Amino acid sequence: MRAFVVKMPSGSRYWTVLDESMDAVPVADKFLRELRFGRDRAESTTKTYAGAVALYLRWCSRTDRDWTTAASDIGLFMTWLKYTPIHAGSSGVVPGPGAATVRGERRINRVLVAVRGFLSFAVATNEAPEWILGQLYELADTRDLPIEAQGEDARLSYRMRARHRLHEPDSPVDRASDEEIVTLFRECRSARDRLIVLLLARAGLRRGAVAGLRRSDVHLSVDNGLLGCLIEGPHVHVVRRENSNGAWAKSRHSYAVPVDFLLVQAYDRYVAERQECPAAASSDFLLVNLFRPPVGAPMTPDAIGELIERLAVRGGLRRRITPHMLRHGFGSTLADTGATLDEIQHLMGHKHHSSAQPYLHPDPARLRAAVSRVASPRLLAEDGAR
Ligand SMILES: [Zn+2]
Incomplete structure (x- = not known):
């Protein structure tokens, strides 16, 4: 699995995901095209997203998981991301404590944002079951918020909050003295x-x-x-x-x-x-x-x-x-x-x-x-x- 740039006849470009036999992965390709041309996101965004989706699909194939339902093990994916170098061997084995991490919190959170987007898209297009959304997001009713936070037209609507998110260490701000x-x-x-x-x-x-x-x-x-x-x-x-x-x-x-x-x-x-x-x-x-x-x-x-x-x-x-x-x-x-x-x-x-x-x-x-x-x-x- 790897990210790959596609050049359209019009000259515009987007990134997709290729599998081991160099074919575009259909659902990933549909998602990335939708991102680029449907939602008008930058080529660089599709590059980031394609890289993240490729990581997710690679993890699924190496650990023998079905990508449509692997969301229930997303915590394990996070650990894998933390320790598995991009060109690691085929094992899904996670090194023990003390091993050097290869991806930081910020990077892992960015991968998760893309994977959540990809899986939500898969649910919307009936490629993955709806229940995985509950594995990815906590759903809450906005009417539970304090009155001040509800806005003037308080009504029933759902907020989604990502379940899996690493705490990013605050980097010291570069201040002028x-x-x-x-x-x-x-x-x-x-x-x-x-x-x-x-x-x-x-x-x-x-x-x-x-x-x-x-x-x-x-x-x-x-x-x-x-x-x-x-x-x-x-x-x-x-x-x-x-x-x-x-x-x-x-x-x-x-x-x-x-x-x-x-x-x-x-x-x-x-x-x-x-x-x-x-x-x-x-x-x-x-x-x-x-x-x-x-x-x-x-x-x-x-x-x-x-x-x-x-x-x-x-x-x-x-x-x-x-x-x-x-x-x-x-x-x-x-x-x-x-x-x-x-x-x-x-x-x-x-x-x-x-x-x-x-x-x-x-x-x-x-x-x-x-x-x-x-x-x-x-x-x-x-x-x-x-
Ligand atoms: Zn004033």
């Missing part, structure tokens, strides 16, 4: 660039969210009631929308981040700077090109990445700094200063993933307090010097 952030800030040559650094490092916005900000998303007065917004104190809204500059707020839901007076001051200075550029007057985007053509056009997410890189080089930093590292810096500092998990999730615009997590909305005052606990005397001193 306080010193690095201060260096970037110091190297800025315009109020606009200082505002960008602060939006990334002090509000934790993603690159795409920064580039996608509209002027109307920035609510910086103490009372925003006049703007039709009930959130108290200065804050910025991160709204998911399609933007002409390719900027895209990744978060599926919109959220608001409280901001501190450093950011408010930087904004005021930027507004003054922008007013001197008539070409920028009509743009609804907050951050526009002021210094290079096309002047007045919204900045792109790439331009924000390039700016941070340029500042790092100018400041003599030894490593490449990305906007995401500033966002991680914000998240880590929140954690360091005692913000709770729910505060961090809300401030970073993370979606709640696990139903085990409490569906609580932290109180806005607590969110603001979490931000103000993140004192940054050096940034304050730096700002005061301007």
